[in-house]
Every structure is written in structure tokens, then in C-alpha cells.
Amino acid sequence: MTATMNPTQVLIADALTAVTPAGLPFRFTAYDGSSAGPEDSAVHMHLANERGLSYILTAPGDLGLVRAYVAGDLEIEGSHPANPYELMRLMLRQLSFQRPTPAEALRIVRGLGWNHLKPPPPPPQEHLPRWRRTFEGLRHSKTRDRAAIQHHYDVSNTFYEWVLGPSMAYTCAVYPSADATLEQAQAEKFDLVARKLDLRPGMRLLDVGCGWGGMVRHAAREYGVQALGVTLSSEQAAWARAAIERDGLGGLAEVRFGDYRDIAEREFDAISSIGLTEHIGVRNYPAYFGFLLDRLKPGGRLLNHSITRHDNRLRPTGAFIDRYIFPDGELTGSGRIITEMQDTGFEVRHSENLREHYAKTLAAWSDNLQAHWDEAVEEVGLATAKVWGLYLAACRVGFERNEVQLHQVLAVKLHPDSTSDFPLRPTWLS
Incomplete structure (x- = not known):
């Protein structure tokens, strides 16, 4: 696989581990074939497609992950969708992100592809951001x-x-x-x-x-x-x-x-x-x-x-x-x-x-x-x-x-x- 890769290409799992230096507490796989985290983890997160990657890159933090999950682009195995408590416990208790340097962020985005910086439309379940709710009146009117x-x-x-x-x-x-x-x-x-x-x-x-x-x-x-x-x-x-x-x-x-x-x-x-x-x-x-x-x-x-x-x-x-x-x-x-x-x-x-x-x-x-x-x-x-x-x-x-x-x-x-x-x-x- 690496023989045919563009020298600047970055695998999704490698990009993820670059911003989680303490490691992942669950198994992660992506559509590009990359993986990270313990293989024997009871919880498995799979990024299924490029739209999901675009969600995550254009809304870093919980919003991008939620968009990908709600849209079906981020799949979770090992917990019922009605009660993903184990995943939330692992993410909120054991997962820590480290902001990359500007140079590292540039390298990651370039390697993943600039085309992923075009944000897909958010799922219809998402409400407008706070600053765009003015059509509904002043806040707390x-x-x-x-x-x-x-x-x-x-x-x-x-x-x-x-x-x-x-x-x-x-x-x-x-x-x-x-x-x-x-x-x-x-x-x-x-x-x-x-x-x-x-x-x-x-x-x-x-x-x-x-x-x-x-x-x-x-x-x-x-x-x-x-x-x-x-x-x-x-x-x-x-x-x-x-x-x-x-x-x-x-x-x-x-x-x-x-x-x-x-x-x-x-x-x-x-x-x-x-x-x-x-x-x-x-x-x-x-x-x-x-x-x-x-x-x-x-x-x-x-x-x-x-x-x-x-x-x-x-x-x-x-x-x-x-x-x-x-x-x-x-x-x-x-x-x-x-x-x-x-x-x-x-x-x-x-x-x-x-x-x-x-x-x-x-x-x-x-x-x-x-x-x-x-x-x-x-x-x-x-x-x-x-x-x-x-x-x-x-x-x-x-x-x-x-x-x-x-x-x-x-x-x-x-x-x-x-x-x-x-x-x-x-x-x-x-």
C-alpha cells in the first residue's frame, strides 16, 4: 500500500493518532484501510466515507464527529445506538486531544486532501448556529x-x-x-x-x-x-x-x-x-x-x-x-x-x-x-x-x-x- 502512496499522503488513522498522543482507548478504522487503537477493544469506530472526513475536518471537535455520526458516515460497533455509553465514557474520560502546530496541521490537511475542506451540508436535525438565529428574534426574546x-x-x-x-x-x-x-x-x-x-x-x-x-x-x-x-x-x-x-x-x-x-x-x-x-x-x-x-x-x-x-x-x-x-x-x-x-x-x-x-x-x-x-x-x-x-x-x-x-x-x-x-x-x- 505504501509503495503506491503519494509521498505527501496522510492516512486517516495516522492523522488521528498525531493529535491524540496518549493513544486511542478504542479501535478506529477508516475507509482508506488505516487503523489505530487496541485491536481487542469492545468498542469500534469506523469512518465510512469521504463525507464523514469532511465533516470532521471542517468542524473540529464534537460538532464534526456528531455530524458524521448522525449522517451515518461514522459508524460505532460494540454499543447500541440508543445507549453509546461505553464509547462516551472512553472518549470523555480517557481520550485527550492535542492541538497540532500550524505546520503539522498544514501537513495533515494537505496529506488528507484539500477537497475535504469544503463543508458538506449539516444534517437536517441540526439547528442554526447561535449567531444565525437572529431571524427568530433577539436572544431570549x-x-x-x-x-x-x-x-x-x-x-x-x-x-x-x-x-x-x-x-x-x-x-x-x-x-x-x-x-x-x-x-x-x-x-x-x-x-x-x-x-x-x-x-x-x-x-x-x-x-x-x-x-x-x-x-x-x-x-x-x-x-x-x-x-x-x-x-x-x-x-x-x-x-x-x-x-x-x-x-x-x-x-x-x-x-x-x-x-x-x-x-x-x-x-x-x-x-x-x-x-x-x-x-x-x-x-x-x-x-x-x-x-x-x-x-x-x-x-x-x-x-x-x-x-x-x-x-x-x-x-x-x-x-x-x-x-x-x-x-x-x-x-x-x-x-x-x-x-x-x-x-x-x-x-x-x-x-x-x-x-x-x-x-x-x-x-x-x-x-x-x-x-x-x-x-x-x-x-x-x-x-x-x-x-x-x-x-x-x-x-x-x-x-x-x-x-x-x-x-x-x-x-x-x-x-x-x-x-x-x-x-x-x-x-x-x-
Whole structure:
């Protein structure tokens, strides 16, 4: 093979090993016949064609790899596409890239072929880059937020039923024991929120970003609370309304399709925000928490449940998550969230990190997707199903590695005399 090679030609596997000096933790092969990595690895990645190489060269990092994988140009053996956890674990824990020098990069690109620097069209599942979303309005305007939410949540209610299970809860569960089922853990999550909010019959609860109405229905059914939920996803709202009707909770529970900023009612006894903060933008925290404070009566509690970073440094969201999963999503640490809540006027009373619980939740969702893989592919298509498998597995590794966390922060709107209506010790732990 080398006898007929152009002297300047570079084999794909050689190019890969040049930027991974510590070696590959999995087997890699390419369409040019080259290979690298341990031959006995249980995980095998194969680059099938030139388009895949163009994806990788024109979008270095996770975006190019994802494009090639979603398009079918990068194949993975040794793990199910619904749950490529082992590959993600190896890549995120053991694989390290080293940026080549300009001269080395030039040599590699020249050897692989200049024609591969023409980017192929991205897969249709990919959202526009952040800077090109201006046609949807300014970032975190009502119009653009609605478009971002619908990109992710209006995939298919049937698809979400297969992945999330009967609870239709798309946030971190709380496992009361290591062997608890996903449904038991999601019920415990809603009940923990209710206990932290000290819900009692006759109270009024506002649940912003209510999803499929799980918290609204739990509060109404288990605590006799008058619960109002709001979501920007029309699909979620339709499903939630049907579930409320099915459960006979119409007299207590309501879900609206709309923006939480359009809620006119005030004097709520409690507010729950479960998985919304990630979508509103860090710069909008003052307005967000100010709005929620304004909707509470004195003594009313807020429970903010959201994904957080392990530190409070601002950094851009990765291209894969921003383009394929949560357009315009943004994370920060619990310290920034607590600071913004305090500066708005809330008194923060309790914070809890549920990082390990989210890793277990994601593993359960991956298992559900794998169990319903054929139906999921038929419902949303192979490419979208593969995106979800990759996303769930990568996020699971992220929580296991403490790159991301999940914090519940409990706060109260004080009375004018600074009383809080809190007992001397927490009651939600008993």
C-alpha cells in the first residue's frame, strides 16, 4: 500500500493518532484501510466515507464527529445506538486531544486532501448556529425562546413517552434508594419539591416551565393544591391537559400554553421552577427571579431545580448541545444562582446537589430508549433517535465526572418584618 502512496499522503488513522498522543482507548478504522487503537477493544469506530472526513475536518471537535455520526458516515460497533455509553465514557474520560502546530496541521490537511475542506451540508436535525438565529428574534426574546423550546420539546409526545416512561418527567429524579425504579424516583422528586414548598390543601402553586404537567398533577392530586402550570411547548400543553382530564383533576390543575412572563396572577403561595432556568440565560436571572418574587405572597416559597456547572465561570455551551439539543441554553454554578436570587430579594434557605441522581436518571432514560428503539426510529427517524442516544449517554458521563450538577435551591419571600414562616428545622426530611 505504501509503495503506491503519494509521498505527501496522510492516512486517516495516522492523522488521528498525531493529535491524540496518549493513544486511542478504542479501535478506529477508516475507509482508506488505516487503523489505530487496541485491536481487542469492545468498542469500534469506523469512518465510512469521504463525507464523514469532511465533516470532521471542517468542524473540529464534537460538532464534526456528531455530524458524521448522525449522517451515518461514522459508524460505532460494540454499543447500541440508543445507549453509546461505553464509547462516551472512553472518549470523555480517557481520550485527550492535542492541538497540532500550524505546520503539522498544514501537513495533515494537505496529506488528507484539500477537497475535504469544503463543508458538506449539516444534517437536517441540526439547528442554526447561535449567531444565525437572529431571524427568530433577539436572544431570549419571547419569539426566539418559543422557537428554541419547540425545537427540543415538540419532537413527539409518543417518543417522549417511550424515553421518559409513564411519569413523563423530563428532569432529574430523586432516588429514595439505589434499587428504586425510575417511576418511584420521579414520584419522589415531585414529592420532595412539594415538601420543600410545604404545600397544603387550598394553597395556590405556580409551576413555570411545567413540561407535561407532572408537578401540577402531583400537587393537585396529593396535596389538594390549586396548581397552574405554563409551558412554551404546545405538544406538552396538549398532553398535560389530556392527563389532567384523565385523572379527574380539572377542578384543581391547569396547564397553559404560553410564556411564563405572561402570567398575570399574583399572590401565589408557592412557585416551582423545575428545569426552566437552563433556558432563560444567565443575564436574564435578575428579571426572571424578580418576576417570580413579584408573583409570590409574603412567606411564599420558591423551589428552583436546575442543571448547574461545577463552578461559577461563564463559558459557552458546547456546539453539539447548542445545535442539536438545547438551542440558546446556558448553564452556570449554584453560587451564581443563589447570588442572583439573594440580590433580587429572596432569602435562600437551603441548597441541595443531586448530581448522582441525574446520572441514574439518564441511565434509566437510555434503557427506555433502547427498549423502544425500533418504535422510536419509526416515530422520529434514525438520525434523530441517534442524536438522543448520544445526548443521553454523554450527559450521563458529564454528571458522573462532576462536569455538571443538579441543584435544588429553596428560597422565601420574607414578610415586611423579615419573618419567613419557616420552622426552626427542615420538615421535608422527615
